[in-house]
Amino acid sequence: MDAEERPGISKNTLDAVSERARLEQELAHAQEELALINQKLEEKGDFGLGEGASTVYEWEMNLALRQAAEAKIESIKAALARLDQGTYGICEVCGQAIDPARLEILPHTTLCVGCAQASR
Ligand SMILES: [Zn+2]
Structure with missing residues (x-):
């Protein structure tokens, strides 16, 4: 079914221009996400010890989210670099x-x- 819908698409046919646009868009999105998480982490400082365990939990969750967002940004950047090298x-x-x-x-x-x- 798939083959019928996309006849003649060779395994190597990748539109580098649109791939780059897509990756750059995703990169921008991931960077926004990271900025938002960083903002949350900074705001937390003012909360002090208010909510106890749930605050700590949220803090740790945001730390984990930040790590994931940073990893995502790195991997998208790496993908863009591979696009430049033609190994994407x-x-x-x-x-x-x-x-x-x-x-x-x-x-x-x-x-x-x-x-x-x-x-x-
Ligand atoms: Zn393989």
């Missing part, structure tokens, strides 16, 4: 083209489906 969309392990559908969901992945499953 190529599996790091086996060197095969990564399924474009997979890249759409996970733009910063460096592994094809097979290798990702094997590395688990």
Whole structure:
């Protein structure tokens, strides 16, 4: 079914321009997210010890979120760098083209489906 809808799409056909636009958009979004989390973490200072355990919980959750946002930003930047080098969309392990559908969901992945499953 999929093959019929997209005839002639070769595994290596990636529109670098639109991929870049998509990644840059995602990067901007992730940076906004990070700024928001940082804001929350800064505000927390004024709360002092008010809410006890739940404040600590929220603080830790925001720390975890910040870590995740930072990791996301790094991986998107890495994806953009690979786009520059022409290695974007190529599996790091086996060197095969990564399924474009997979890249759409996970733009910063460096592994094809097979290798990702094997590395688990
Ligand atoms: Zn692979």
